[in-house]
Amino acid sequence: MESQKLSFSRHHSYEIFLGSEILPELVGKLSRMGFHRRTLVVTNDVVAKWYLEPLTAELKKRNFEVQSIILPSGEAEKNLQNANRIYSQMIAFDIDRGSPLITLGGGVIGDLGGFVASTFKRGIPYIQFPTTLMAMVDASVGGKVAVNLPEGKNLVGSFYQPWLVGMDLSTLKTLPLAQLAYGLVECVKHAVLADPPYFKFIMKSRSEIKNKDIGVLQRLVRRSIHIKKAIVEEDEFEKGKRALLNMGNTFGHALEVLGEYRRFHHGEAVGLGILFALGMAKELGILKEDYSEAINEFLNDFDLPRKMGKEFHPNDIFEAMLRDKKRNQEEIRLVLPVALGQAEIKAVPASELKELLNAVIMNLY
Numbered sequence: 001m002e003s004q005k006l007s008f009s010r011h012h013s014y015e016i017f018l019g020s021e022i023l024p025e026l027v028g029k030l031s032r033m034g035f036h037r038r039t040l041v042v043t044n045d046v047v048a049k050w051y052l053e054p055l056t057a058e059l060k061k062r063n064f065e066v067q068s069i070i071l072p073s074g075e076a077e078k079n080l081q082n083a084n085r086i087y088s089q090m091i092a093f094d095i096d097r098g099s100p101l102i103t104l105g106g107g108v109i110g111d112l113g114g115f116v117a118s119t120f121k122r123g124i125p126y127i128q129f130p131t132t133l134m135a136m137v138d139a140s141v142g143g144k145v146a147v148n149l150p151e152g153k154n155l156v157g158s159f160y161q162p163w164l165v166g167m168d169l170s171t172l173k174t175l176p177l178a179q180l181a182y183g184l185v186e187c188v189k190h191a192v193l194a195d196p197p198y199f200k201f202i203m204k205s206r207s208e209i210k211n212k213d214i215g216v217l218q219r220l221v222r223r224s225i226h227i228k229k230a231i232v233e234e235d236e237f238e239k240g241k242r243a244l245l246n247m248g249n250t251f252g253h254a255l256e257v258l259g260e261y262r263r264f265h266h267g268e269a270v271g272l273g274i275l276f277a278l279g280m281a282k283e284l285g286i287l288k289e290d291y292s293e294a295i296n297e298f299l300n301d302f303d304l305p306r307k308m309g310k311e312f313h314p315n316d317i318f319e320a321m322l323r324d325k326k327r328n329q330e331e332i333r334l335v336l337p338v339a340l341g342q343a344e345i346k347a348v349p350a351s352e353l354k355e356l357l358n359a360v361i362m363n364l365y
């Protein structure tokens with residue numbers, strides 16, 4: 001089992017453990033952290049079927065009293081109603097400030113459970129056991145926790161670092177290929193932001209990735225954590241550099257909201273968002289190296305959408321982008337690619353965005 005340590009100045013540091021078939025070791029680490037012996041596991045119906053019983057059994061072996069809450073699967077469940085359900089169960093189970101909350105699942109469960117942990121009794125420890133590639137390479141690194149509102153994605157949330165993250169790569173064996181591809185989009189995003197050799201590695205390892213070669217997946221997860229860790233340690237609260245990680249998100253979130261979180265998965269929306277960012281950078285004349293062909297080929301190879309569909313009207317996209325968080329007064333801050341491995345944050349006035357949007361999204365119909 002390998003690990004990477006994340007250190008933040010204001011709070012604490014924590015370790016991310018990574019390996020295959022490592023559940024007993026992970027629970028061993030957790031049990032030595034001095035928590036109270038009562039814990040609630042937050043998971044969903046799909047993940048529970050495979051992984052809840054083994055986790056519960058390991059926890060009980062280590063003298064934990066365990067309860068679980070099993071939510072339905074899907075982005076639409078990342079909401080305040082489910083946060084309330086979890087709060088109620090924690091009160092009924094008498095969870096105190098020394099008891100850890102454990103999330104077992106993808107980014108939806110991690111974001112929701114983390115949000116609850118950050119607010120319950122002004123914050124209790126939380127442990128993340130991510131089970132999707134998306135959650136391993138992105139959602140469980142850096143402490144952004146949130147729930148969605150009908151008006152927008154992740155509109156209620158906070159920065160709250162976990163106490164420990166345990167990534168058992170063997171859980172990816174049951175992950176559908178489409179879900180693996182959504183996580184891979186985030187790996188591609190890390191690569192195009194910061195690491196051209198990593199981009200080449202992903203492109204040449206596509207068949208091993210599809211075959212879920214654990215060695216290759218471990219290299220991806222290790223590399224992406226490393227890139228994201230370097231950024232979030234420097235800028236925990238997204239005052240500057242961390243915003244680079246939002247490449248494709250403002251546009252992607254707009255599509256997710258307009259599709260009521262059902263039409264596009266987050267990974268699909270970010271893939272389209274990267275194409276959008278490339279188009280926008282070209283339109284603004286800042287793109288020195290156009291790698292949209294490679295992105296299109298990658299999306300096609302993994303059956304990810306390269307077009308968004310006619311039902312998304314430019315005006316609606318514009319309004320939804322304005323409602324997203326990355327907005328400051330009448331400007332929107334967009335992360336735009338300059339070359340492979342290089343991107344910049346550009347503030348675009350809302351009025352200008354409206355015009356540019358019309359031109360750029362034509363290529364996405």
Ligand SMILES: NC(=O)c1ccc[n+]([C@@H]2O[C@H](COP(=O)([O-])OP(=O)(O)OC[C@H]3O[C@@H](n4cnc5c(N)ncnc54)[C@H](O)[C@@H]3O)[C@@H](O)[C@H]2O)c1
Nearest residue numbers: 046073106107108131132134135138139144171174175266
């Ligand atoms: N906090 C952050 O920094 C951050 C970063 C990126 C994404 N996110 C959030 O993460 C969410 C997307 O995460 P996701 O892609 O993991 O989606 P998800 O949590 O919905 O999981 C995807 C699907 O895979 C299923 N699943 C999970 N693990 C499985 C396994 N091992 N085997 C079989 N099926 C499994 C789930 O039930 C679900 O149906 C979005 O809400 C997004 O906003 C957060």
